[in-house]
Amino acid sequence: MKAPGADEFVPDTPDLATLRTASCGCRGCDLYRHATQTVFGEGPADAAVVLVGEQPGDQEDQQGHPFVGPAGHLLDRALADAGLDRETLYLTNAVKHFKFVERGKRRIHKAPGRTEIVACSAWITAELALIRPELVVCLGAIAAQAVIDPAFKVSKQRGHVVSMPDYRAIATVHPSAVLRAPDRAEAYAAFVADLKKVRAEMSKRTTSG
Template sequence: MVMDDNTGAARFLPDRLDLAALRRAAAGCQGCDLFRNATQTVFGEGPAGARFMLVGEEPGDQEDRQGAPFVGPAGRVLDRGLEEAGIERDDVYVTNAVKHFSFTLRGKRRIHQKPTAAEIDACHPWLASELAVVHPKLVVVLGATAARALLGKDFRVTRQRGEPVPLGEALAVATIHPSAVLRATDRDEAYAGFLADLKVAARTA
């Protein structure tokens, strides 16, 4: 699962693959240009051997400042969903397909910018290494960018959400990113669909 070529993040991978070594190595990653403007690398968090791995898109503004995934508004939606779906937070490893915040400046505000396909591919060795080390039973794929990274460019979350699909030795269930709940015109409806998908993940694992 781990890329061994010399492109993107692959050349920054440590010889020893465990979460602590990966996190230290990722802090110095310059596999794409996103490191230039981001505050820091935001690596995944959670226990090795977690039953669930949740993969989002990229760090947001708060994640970039705090250095931890899913600590902003979308993270609060995710925490609520996990609790209501009966998924224990201690049994979850959370990460993103891209480890640096991609943004454009609008005045003093940093506005989220979707990572490019090249940036997703450049960062993939970190995600592949996390999957290999954590070895989850169920991967929850949060949104289109994570789906592109894990399930290929032809996978469509809108058509295939909530359906368990093979992913290596694990199964994957795709759903919308929790930030999409916050952007939705009808947040209650969007959250209900998001929660239904998490419940499928909980039953499948």
């Protein structure tokens, strides 16, 4: 039987807390069957900047919070180096459940498929509609394809601001890609440079406003 997608589980509510609670009961795709829990977004409900990742990792799945594993720690350091305060940002993922394969006692991340991304899209759409950010930062290809365009190529378009109907968006790599890079120092520097563009973009808006 085909999973219905998240649409029927997303309540019509102006309240982010209600949306978060409802997401815990989502059965829009089969990922909930093996994940420990839904990992919803966190941060100020009126955040001017929203960071969107791919999906929760192993630590996020266990703790129930986004970006708390190794990639999250690297993101924290990069945000600080770029002059951005994580406490002012809203962090979430395009897919709300951890997809993995088991290897012995380890759970290895497996990228969500297009069907799962589309099935979960109603949640990120609802989050962005309630928060109404000025800028959405897509971390990695899956986030960019979910938020900006299914054909978006981070390798070709990273660091460029894209105008969307309700907000602007910019894409960079996912912090986990920095951790896997052959030259981690070089990859980290490029990642921070992209995040500095986020800061500059927001400063420009503040000055012009």
